[in-house]
Structure formats: C-alpha cells, structure tokens
Amino acid sequence: MICFSSGFRGAPMLIDSWLLQHAAELAEQAGTQLSAAAGVLHHEAHVFMEEITQATTTLHSAFTETVNAGCAEN
C-alpha cells in the first residue's frame, strides 16, 4: 500500500520495500519494451515492405498467359 501524507510538510512517505522492487521491475520491463519498439520503428524506417495484388485481377485461375512467347499452349 502506498500512503502519501499530505497533512503536513516533512511527513515521512510510507512505501513498502517490496513495492519499490516491483516498481523497479516494472520500469525495467517498460525500458525493454520501449527499446524493442524503437528497434521495430528503426527497422521499419529502414525496410518497408508490403505485398500487393493487381486490383483488376479477378481473373479465372486458368488464365496465366503473361509470359507468352506465342505458342498456343503457353
């Protein structure tokens, strides 16, 4: 439990030691997460890649004649 005494200046702040340790752990975790997020941001700034498809491609699957060299079987 955290208890801030606001009744008068100079009053002691009562914080259990386990809570201080927990807060330190939370801070460390946050730091790790921030570091990872920064890494992702840096990476995305470095390599952006997204797969796309042709908008009008509602074509029959049998239609593959995109590298046609002329043969009717191609």
Add this chain to the structure above:
Amino acid sequence: MVGRNAFRHPSGRVVRPVLNTATAKVYLVDLATAQRLEAGVAEGDDARLAQSGLLVEVDHDEAAEVIEASRVAARDRRTRDFVVMPSAYCNMGCGYCGQTHERVTVSRDHRAALAERVARAARGGRYDTLNVRWFGGEPLMGYAVLLDLSRRFTAAADEAGVGYAAKIVTNGSLLDARKLRALHRDARISSVEVTLDGPAEVHDASRPLKSGAGSFHKIIGVIGAALRDPELDGLHFTVRTNIGVHNAALAEPFAAELAAAGLAHDRVACYPAPVHSWGNDVSDVAVPRADLAAAEMAWFLAYQRHGLRFRLLPAAPRRVVCAATSRHSEVVGADGRVYSCTEQSLVPGHRDEDLGHVGSLAADELRPPGAFDDWYDTLDAGATACRGCAILPVCGGACPKLWREGKPPCPSLRDNVRDRLDLYALTAGYTPVG
C-alpha cells in the same frame, strides 16, 4: 526485378514495386531498399527481405532449385493432360499460320482407343484430375467428335471419381449460343480461348475465313450474348491477339470495340501474344523484338483504359513449361497419332515426329518419351540462356522446340517487366510520385 517509378503509399512513404520471380509475388518497398535490391547489396537486419525470398545467400544456386522444382513437378504431376485435336482442318486461312490443314476422318476405332486411354488414366489411381484441351486445326470443325469424346471422357472421370476440366482453343467463327451451351453443359468446357487480331476490318483481313468472309462481329456478338446467358455463367473467355506489324498500333480501337460489345467483364481476360513461328518464316509480319516490349505495353494500357481484364504479371511460378516436357501430357492428332508437342501434328517437317498411334500404344502406359522430356536437364546444363535469367521461374524457358531450332523464344516480359511493375502498382491504386 524492380519497377522504374516511385509511388506514394497511403502511409506517406515513397515506394517502388518489386517482383520476386521465384514466388511471383509483388511487393512495395521503400526507395533505399529498392536501390539495394537493384544493386544486389545486403546489409544489416534484412530478415524480412530474406524471409520473402528477395534476398538469398550469395552461394545459393536459385536456378538449380527452380529447375529441380520443375523437374519434380513434371515427373510427379497429379493431373493427366490430353490435348485432343478432333479436326485437322481449319475454316480460316491466316497468313501467318504454320499449320497445314486437311480433312481427316476421326475413325471410330481411333475414338474408342482414345476413350479407353483416357479411361485407364482416370481409373489408374495415379491422378486427381483429367485435363482436356481441345485444339486443332479448328476443333469446332470436329464438333460432333468433340461431343462424342467428351461424353466418354466425362463418364470415365465420374466413374473413377476424379476431377475433369476442359478448355477449347478456337478461332470462334463457328460458335453460337446452342453450341456454347452444349460445350459448357455436356462437354464440361469451362474456358474458351478465341483469337481476335484487332478491330473488325484488320481481324477480318488477317484471319479471313476460307470463304473470304469476316468473323469479328459475329465472334464478339456471341461472346457478349454468352456473358448475359445464365446457363453459361460458369464459362470464362480468353481473348488472345496475335500482335504483328499489321495490328501492333491498333490497341486503342480494338479495346474500344471489345468494351463496346460488353467484353469488359470479369469472365473475359485479354492478352497480346507475338505472331509466332511454327517453324515457318513470319519475319514479314512479326514485330521486331526491339519494338515488341513497347507494343505490348501499349496493349496493356489500352486494356486498362477500356476496363478490359488482363493479367500484367504471372500469378504463380511456371513449373511445367508446356505439355511437351511431361510424360503425363500428350497430344492426340486427328489422325490418331500421338505427339508430345502441339506444334508437331499439323506442322510440315514435324508430322513424322509422332510417338506412335493411339490405337497401338498400350492404353494404360504413359506416352513414349518425346523430344523435350529432357528439357529440365537441358536447362540445368546451361544449353540455353535460361539458367542465368531472372525470369526463369515464371517463364520456364517458354518454348523448348524453338530453342532447339535456334530461335530463342524469350518472352517480352524479360524486356518490359519493370514497366509492367509500374503499371501493376498503378492499377493497384497507388499514385505515382514525380
């Protein structure tokens, strides 16, 4: 392969399109990455690029991997292909055609032997699907034969519990609503490919009926009506245009005529193909190679302007380049002779390259080895330019026969892939920058 132009991504980034030919997938990447891919330079953490296959280890032999995958695909096919010519005659007299046409009677014995061969393939347990492609000559000159054989083929497939798919390559002049319904319903044809060589007057001059009459308006009228026919709502059409000096510049009026006839439709796909040598001299009509790539782009742009459907880039790697490279495929001529390649049966100088007669081959065995069954070994040995070519995975070498004849059949994709990528990004809705 990297596109030439930059585009604005909705995230605000400026990007360029990239094709991974090994997977046929297209990506947008940032400009720095595009430059690095062009230069072949890898640095830092490129895990995503490596995962997509855009980056590979320096000592990785991609060509060997692609060729081996093709070899395995040709050997292990679960689909049995029969290219069947129900007629050796054609009612058209196209100037650039390399076939010779003659009236041949498809005998009762020949039909029975072919039907038995197909039935044995269906029953053998080796295949999931029978795939039949009706070819010619003009296959509709043998319409009754086609229907009769289809009835036997489909019955065999049904009895064996395997799939059945059929396509027809036709000049289209003999099509009408009644025949289309029978072809779709009874012969289970799901795809009709016709060739239209340009606006009406050019098509009719380039592909005249032997009677001298034209066919352009009749063909597009029949297709337009078929697209409105609920009985034919499972039927797809492909419109091929043979590009030559006679029509290379006529993409715009051609596309306009097709769109006006209602062919800007999800069930109609268009593509341009260069006038093709079947071993004959087409130098008078062929577009010079240097100009072909640009001419093809003009056709794609015209398709796009008029709402016609077309495919700019391959949707998948091309493992088995053609029927001639797998013994699970065979071509059966109207005279019953069996070939491996569609350009042998009716082509002078190749007609005697048959592998036997359908009536004398063992019905439950694959066709005998053909001239191009070693195609993947040929590629692997570097006997063509394909092994070092970036588009090998989506091209497959295009035409083994033309390579053997000393006429490299490299498709125009090799020359205009960067332009195609830019148009691809444009049609996908991205805005060009600069």
